Amino acid sequence: MIWKILLTLLVIAGAVVAIRRRNRMNMLGDSRPSAVPAIESISTGKRSALQFAAIGLVALMLIGTGFYLYHQWQDAYQIVSVHVIDTRSGKTVTYEAYKGDVKERSFVTVSGRQVHLAEVERMELGGP
Secondary structure, eight states: OHHHHHHHHHHHHHHHHHHHHHHHHHHTTOSSOOHHHHHHTSOHHHHHHHHHHHHHHHHHHHHHHHHHHHHHHHHHTOEEEEEEEETTTOOEEEEEEEEEEEOSSEEEETTSOEEEOOTTEEEEEEOO
């Protein structure tokens, strides 16, 4: 986890240094052309096609993200049967809970009852 944070900070620092260097060169009157005229030299037809492709890609990403979130939400509210088995006696008790409310050693039933498993109990999930 720390490596992800360090990598992110390194990328941000590199971007800041690159932007400062570019601004300093432009202030000193560097003879190299900047990136802005290169973008302006693109013809109008190519620019509109490029904008259309960019907008289409962003729209596709937003639709994909929405579909993923809807699927996760729908999956979390699916009702499953939770079988709690006492390993000493073999006695089984069955509850119904939403899949999103089932944690490692506890769950909340559809009726709102909170169940915590003992060390000698195990939990099995089944369909409705």
